[in-house]
Amino acid sequence: MFHQRSLGGVVIYNTDDNRMMNADILELLNFLLNGFSAALRVAYNYQEKLETIKALEGLIARLDNQDKLLEEMVDIIKRLLKVERISFLTVDGDSRTLSIKKSYGIRADVVRSMQIPIGEGISGYVAETGETLRIDNIEESESKFKKRSLEHYFNRSLLSVPLITTGSDGSLKVLGVINVNNKTNGLTFNQQDQQMLESIAHLVVAALTNIDLTNAKHEHDLLQQQLDNARDVQMALLPRKFSNMPSEIDMFAKSEPAIQIGGDFFDGIKLPDGRWLAAIGDVSGKGMSAAIIMAMSRIILRTVVHETSEPAKIMERMHEYLSRDISDYYFVTMQIVVIDPATGAAEMVSAGHGPLLGRIGGSLVQLESKGGFPLAVGGTGVTFESVPFRVQAGDQLLFFTDGLPEEYDPNHEMFGFERTKELFTASRGLPPKDLVERFFGAAEQWRAGGDAHDDLTIMAVEYRGVTQ
Incomplete structure (x- = not known):
C-alpha cells in the first residue's frame, strides 16, 4: 500500500484566447502534472536520504565496535532502500573467503554456514574485482556466476557493493561486501539506490578503520601499561639500598x-x-x-x-x-x-x-x-x-x-x-x-x-x- 501526500497545487486561468479547457487539454495537463509530481517526490526522497546519510556521519563516529556498527547499518539500509534482505560479508585474509557478519532477512543456519571463496558467486566476484554489481534480473545474469538458489529473490533484482579501503602503499583493498535484494515495492534497484548504498559503504569503511585504529590504540595502551608494570616489578627486584x-x-x-x-x-x-x-x-x-x-x-x-x-x-x-x-x-x-x-x-x-x-x-x-x-x-x-x-x-x-x-x-x-x-x-x-x-x-x-x-x-x- 502506498501512502500519498500533497506536494502543492497548480491554478490555471485566463488562457490567451479565453477558450474553455477541453478534455484533451486537461488530460495533457494532468499527465504533465503527474510527471512533475513524480519528479518532486524523487527529489524530496533523494534529499531526505542525503540528509539521513549526512546524519550518519555523527552516528558512526560514536560507534566503538564492529558489531554495533553493522547492526546500525543494517537498520539504516533497511529503512533507506526499503529492502527485505541485507547481508554484510567480510573477507578472511587467511582463507580468502567471505562470511556473513551481520544480516537481515536471512535464516540463521545460512548465516552460520556460508563461506564464499573470493572470485566465486556474486559476492566473490565483487570482492575480487572491487566493482559494484547491480542486477535487474538475476536469472538472466546467472550464467556469469556459479549456480545458486533463486528461491529468496522474488523480484530477481540485486545490488552488491564492495567495502574498499586504501592501503598505506596506495593500493586498494576489499574488506567485504554489502548485498541487498527484494525491494518492498517490487521494483528493481536503480542508479540512485546504487549511489546511496555506495555512499553508505564508504561511511562503513571509514567507521571500521576508525574502530581498528581505536582498538589498536587500546591494545597499545594496554601493552604499554603491562610493560610499565613489568618495569616497576623489575626495578623493585634491584636493591634500592x-x-x-x-x-x-x-x-x-x-x-x-x-x-x-x-x-x-x-x-x-x-x-x-x-x-x-x-x-x-x-x-x-x-x-x-x-x-x-x-x-x-x-x-x-x-x-x-x-x-x-x-x-x-x-x-x-x-x-x-x-x-x-x-x-x-x-x-x-x-x-x-x-x-x-x-x-x-x-x-x-x-x-x-x-x-x-x-x-x-x-x-x-x-x-x-x-x-x-x-x-x-x-x-x-x-x-x-x-x-x-x-x-x-x-x-x-x-x-x-x-x-x-x-x-x-x-x-x-x-x-x-x-x-x-x-x-x-x-x-x-x-x-x-x-x-x-x-x-x-x-x-x-x-x-x-x-x-x-x-x-x-x-x-x-x-x-x-x-x-x-
Whole structure:
C-alpha cells in the first residue's frame, strides 16, 4: 500500500484566447502534472536520504565496535532502500573467503554456514574485482556466476557493493561486501539506490578503520601499561639500598633499560665471612626474556653466596646453574668484586664482561681477568680466575655494562671506552652517587635526545678505609 501526500497545487486561468479547457487539454495537463509530481517526490526522497546519510556521519563516529556498527547499518539500509534482505560479508585474509557478519532477512543456519571463496558467486566476484554489481534480473545474469538458489529473490533484482579501503602503499583493498535484494515495492534497484548504498559503504569503511585504529590504540595502551608494570616489578627486584653494607664502603648503582624492561642487574651482598661483594651483570638481548633471566641470575647469585665465599667459585656455580636453566640462545656477562672492609684486600672475577675501571692509589687502572666465558657458554667444567688487588681509603671502582661505551650519538659515533676513562678521570672527588649520575647525564647528552641503544647500568664503589 502506498501512502500519498500533497506536494502543492497548480491554478490555471485566463488562457490567451479565453477558450474553455477541453478534455484533451486537461488530460495533457494532468499527465504533465503527474510527471512533475513524480519528479518532486524523487527529489524530496533523494534529499531526505542525503540528509539521513549526512546524519550518519555523527552516528558512526560514536560507534566503538564492529558489531554495533553493522547492526546500525543494517537498520539504516533497511529503512533507506526499503529492502527485505541485507547481508554484510567480510573477507578472511587467511582463507580468502567471505562470511556473513551481520544480516537481515536471512535464516540463521545460512548465516552460520556460508563461506564464499573470493572470485566465486556474486559476492566473490565483487570482492575480487572491487566493482559494484547491480542486477535487474538475476536469472538472466546467472550464467556469469556459479549456480545458486533463486528461491529468496522474488523480484530477481540485486545490488552488491564492495567495502574498499586504501592501503598505506596506495593500493586498494576489499574488506567485504554489502548485498541487498527484494525491494518492498517490487521494483528493481536503480542508479540512485546504487549511489546511496555506495555512499553508505564508504561511511562503513571509514567507521571500521576508525574502530581498528581505536582498538589498536587500546591494545597499545594496554601493552604499554603491562610493560610499565613489568618495569616497576623489575626495578623493585634491584636493591634500592644495600643492607648490611660495611661502614668502610660506600656504593651506589643505577639501571635504566633501553625499552621498558631489560636484562641488566646489579647487587651488593655481605658474605658470610664478612667481606662485601659487588656484582654487575648483563643478559644478552632485551625485553621480557632478558628480564626473566636477569631475575633468575640475581636469585642464583644470592643462593650461591651461601655455598661459597670465593669469587671464582661463586662464578663457577653461577655458570653451572644458568647453563642448566636457560636455553642456548642466551648468556650472561658478569663481574664480581669482593672487598675485605678491614684490610682493603680485594679480588675481581669477570665472566665475559668488560674491564673494571679503578682509581687506585691516585692512578687510573684497568682491571681485567684472563679468559672467562660469559655464563651459560662453554658447557660444563668451565673455570674462572680471580685477579687480586688492594684498595686504600678514597679509592673508587667503576662498574658499567656495555650500554655506556656503546651509546651512539646522532652521527652514529659511539661514546667509547676512551671517553669513559676520560670522564672517570675528570670526576675525581665525586662520591659514588654523584659519579653515577654524572655518567648517566653524559650518556643522555651524548645521544642528544635519541633512544638508548642498549640497557645501561653503572655502579660506583668507594673504599673509605677503616674507621679509627
